[in-house]
Each structure stands twice: as structure tokens, then as C-alpha cells.
Amino acid sequence: MSTPDLSAFEAMARRAVETFPEPFRESAAEVLLQVEEWPPEDVLREMEIDDPLELTGLYEGIPMTERSFSDPSPWPDRVWLYRQPILAEWRDRGDIELEDLVIHVTVHEFAHHFGWSDDDIATIDRWWE
Numbered sequence: 001m002s003t004p005d006l007s008a009f010e011a012m013a014r015r016a017v018e019t020f021p022e023p024f025r026e027s028a029a030e031v032l033l034q035v036e037e038w039p040p041e042d043v044l045r046e047m048e049i050d051d052p053l054e055l056t057g058l059y060e061g062i063p064m065t066e067r068s069f070s071d072p073s074p075w076p077d078r079v080w081l082y083r084q085p086i087l088a089e090w091r092d093r094g095d096i097e098l099e100d101l102v103i104h105v106t107v108h109e110f111a112h113h114f115g116w117s118d119d120d121i122a123t124i125d126r127w128w129e
Contacts, residue, residue: 004098009035009083012102017110027064028110032078039082056085057105065115079109 004012010033017028039055049055061077086105090098111121 003087006035006037006083009081009086009102012099013079013081013106016103016106020110024110024114028113030076031061031110031113032076033081033106034078035081035083037083039080039085052082053085053088055082056089057081057109059109059112061113063113063115077113079106079113081105081109 013033013035017025017033019025020028039049039052039058043058044050044052044055047055058080059077060080061075081102086101087098090096090101093101108121
């Protein structure tokens with residue numbers, strides 16, 4: 001079996017977004033979803049991450065809970081998924097399906113769009129335990 005390419009990762013992520021309940025699905029449709037092989041060097045530097053394998057995804061934008069209609073964002077929000085770090089984690093874990101991991105990373109990053117912090121997400125998502 002070959003390793004899924006960027007478009008296959010994007011398809012998995014899009015299927016995950018399509019399963020969001022309303023009103024989350026409608027709001028998520030406004031967010032650009034992009035899949036890249038690796039996180040960019042400037043992002044790693046800004047986040048003070050030395051190992052690119054540590055960043056599987058990223059939300060870039062203004063969370064819904066912090067938006068103002070009188071001060072709209074000049075660019076669309078984005079969710080980034082990074083294929084190589086996700087593949088590395090999947091191989092390291094060895095106990096989950098790749099699509100489940102892609103779904104998890106996707107949901108986690110979109111949760112930031114909805115205004116959830118990492119601590120908020122951790123209270124309901126016991127994925128890493």
C-alpha cells in the first residue's frame with residue numbers, strides 16, 4: 001500500500017469537516033484548508049519549535065470568539081495540516097488508522113477557529129492519554 005499523497009490527506013480532512021454538526025460546519029466552510037509536506041521554517045521559528053515533526057497542524061486566523069464585525073480580518077482563516085509530521089506520528093504510534101489521526105488533527109485545528117484553547121480541547125479530547 002502506498003502512502004497517501006497531499007490530495008488524499010486533504011480529502012480525509014475535508015470528509016472530517018463535512019461531518020461537523022451545524023453551526024460548526026457552516027463556519028468551517030469559510031476556512032481555507034491547506035495540506036503541505038512540512039511546516040515552513042518561519043512558522044517553526046516564530047513558534048520556537050526546533051523539530052518540524054512536532055507540528056502536525058496549525059490554525060492561522062482570528063478565532064470566532066475574538067472577532068469583531070466592525071473590524072473584519074483582511075485575510076481568510078486557514079487550517080494547515082503537515083503531511084510528513086502526521087505520517088511520522090502515525091508510524092510512531094502504530095496503534096491507530098492514518099485517517100483517524102488526520103481527522104483528529106483537523107478537528108483540533110478547527111477547534112481553535114471556534115475559539116477553543118489547547119486546554120479547552122484537552123478537557124474533552126483524551127486523544128493523547
